[in-house]
Structures are given as C-alpha cells and as structure tokens.
Amino acid sequence: MADVFAWSGSQQSSSRTPTPWNEIGPFYKRAAPNVAELRASGDKGLPLTVTGRVFDTRGQSIEGAKIEIWQADDHGLYDLDGYKYRASLTADRTGAYGFGSIMPGHYPARVCQHIHYLVTAPGCKALTTQLYFGTDPVFEGDPARNFTKDPLIQSVELVRPVKMTKSAAGARADVTFELVLERL
C-alpha cells in the first residue's frame, strides 16, 4: 500500500492556512488498526482512494503525524461493533498518507457523504475535520454554491474534487486531501 500512495510532489515549503475544523461527531472509536486498505474484496460501493500530506502552517511536512479516519459503509451505516472502515495511519517522512476505501454512503442523520478525520502530532494542535466530496449529488454539481445545504460544512475547502476514472475493472474515485495543523 505504501508504494501505491508514495508522494512525488515538491518538498518546497510555504505558508499554509490551517485546515478548517469540523466536529468529531458521535462515532469516533479509539484504537483503530493501522491499515491502509479499508475495502475488502466484495465490498459494495465505489472504490475510493484518498491521498494527501500533513503540513504545519509554515508549510513543513509533519513526519509521524497520526491520522485517524472513520466513515460509514455504502449504506450509510457506521460499524459500532468492530473497526470496519476505521483506521489509524501514520504520515511518512514527507508527511504523506493514503488509504483505500469506498465512497461512504449517506448517513441518515446527515446531509452529505463524508469521512471523519482526527489528526494529531507532537507540538501541534489536534485537528478534527471531515472530508466531503464534490461529486455528492447534494451539491448538484456546484459545491461552492450548495455546500451550505449541510449546516455542518462551514467551509467549502472541505469539499474536495473527485477524479473519476473508468477501466475494465470498473469505475473508481480518487481524492486528494491535504491537512494543515497549527503549531502550539
């Protein structure tokens, strides 16, 4: 998995805006396994790959940042009994992280598809946020205009473009989501 998600971007640093906060929500579960592939063979749902890097606001990558993620399954349900679609990842020496999953379903009490993040690193303020998808039908193709349909989305920056590809193996989605932490 590490090779799949290897980052080839520039190491150049520049100042960055902190990633907007979003609430942690009721389904966080600590002690998730360190696995980068959350999708099992036969899982329903659009295969999804999320990659990104973790930076501080000075633009320096944060090696060893801990990225905990959790999401609903294709039906919009969270696994409360185990750790399905839950993981705890560690950013590599360039701050890169990545995981394979499925596009989350619509959780009944929420408007939009989303993946939760809790990001922590020594010397940085912990970040809770959520990743949203520009292809979510709720946005009607115009996230900048319609992101407020979900009152929890208080910044359109959290709605990321989705690159859709089709091949003989079927359709898949790729998303990049960078995370910027504030130093303490």
Next chain:
Amino acid sequence: MRRRCAAAFALVVASACSHVAPPITAPVDTGILRVASPVSSLLFARTQPVAVARTQDHKLRVLSLPDGKELRAIDYGDRLVVAFDLSADGASVALGDWSGLVSVWATATGQLRYEQKLQKYPGILTFSPNGQRLAVAPQGDAVRILDAATGAAVTTLGSPVGGTLTLAFSRDGRWVATGDGDTLVRIHETATGKEVASNREFLMVPLIVAFSADGASVFAASGDKFVNIIDTATGKTVRKLDRTTQPMQALDVSPDGAPSRRSS
C-alpha cells in the same frame, strides 16, 4: 440486584444518533396541549407547570400546564437552531444556532436576558437543576459555565480533543459530568471547573451522561452500547450494565432513583 439498579433510571433507546431531532409534522394535541404551529421540540420545566414548544414558525411558545394555554410567543427569527434548553423552574429558555449565537430569554416576560456569540456553534446548552448555571458547549471547544441569570462567565472546563458531546449537572449543581470527544467521561467541580475524576473505559465517544439522584454516581452510555455506572469521586466504573442492541440516545434518572451504591 441488577433489576433494582435498572429500575433506578429510565432508559430510552434509539437506533441512531441525530444532530437535529426530526420535526413533529402535526400540531400537538395530547388532550392537554394544543399548539398553533407544528412543533419541532418540546421541553417541560421540572419543578414548575410550564412548558416551551419550539415551533416551525420560528417561535418559542411558552405554555402553562396543565391547561396548555399559550402565555406568550418569542420570535427567534430565521435562525437555524442547534441547541435548546429550559431551566428546571421554567424561568429561562436558552437557544443556540449554527452561527454560534446563544440567546437566553425570560419566559415570564419574553424579554431577552442576554446574548453571546461563540466562535463555534453550541452543540449543548444545559441549565443546572437549580437554574443558577448554564453550561454552553461550543463544539470542539471548552465548555463554559455561565451565570444563568446574567450570562457572566463563572468558569471554563478543560479542552479535550474533540470537545464535549454531552454533559449533565448533578442535582445539587456541585458537579458537571462531560462525555468528551476523546472518549473519556470527566467529572468537574462546577464552581471552579477543576477536573476531579475521569473514566476511560469507553472505546467510543460517550453520548449520554446523567447523575444519580444523590450525585454519587454517573450513568454513562456510548456507541459501545454499554451503560457504565461511574463513581463520581474516583471516576472508577462500579458496574457495567448489559450491552444494548443499539447505542442509547437518552437516559434519565428518576427523581427517586436509588443511589447506585445500593445496587452494587
């Protein structure tokens, strides 16, 4: 023994967690209450014959009980409500919206007592049982304890990762229990905000906390589908009830609830 303990509090089990309660789409008519507009939520004062209905025409309707007569309506405009509470004596009603604005009105006059603008929206507004304090939990930030009458800051609790998702005062107002984003249950002294004990037995975020009638124990439930009974003084789990099939969304202690120590 387990039965006796279970009888000490009432449990309401729901199948999913929700940020916003689904609106009731028809006027309330229980034979006692008739409200002019469909009701989104309804709160009863614990010690006085007063209720407040939040209705879909953006009003807080103050009702006398048991006749259900509408005493007055408070217009809160086009605000998108995220939290709402009524003091135990029915004298004050608090409302918070997604913009972070918290407003408190006197139900006797409908006059605004005070307003505060928070950086983040308040997921929780809770009056202490004696009506003297109002706890405000901006999502992701530290809980603020206010003087309920004036809005003056009394103290601020610690700032756990993920903030506080549920809280409760003990009946005498001495303690505040919080269920926090880092999955801990914490117990604080209300006057100082000092954390006096914590419990980290849950793997998931605590969704409900409630004190026993005597304040000696805290009942806590989470997505783990357990209810733990926690000793207020030490934070230790004194017993764990049978696992439920779904996470609990509401849990309350009956007024004559037996102290958990009798059940342990």
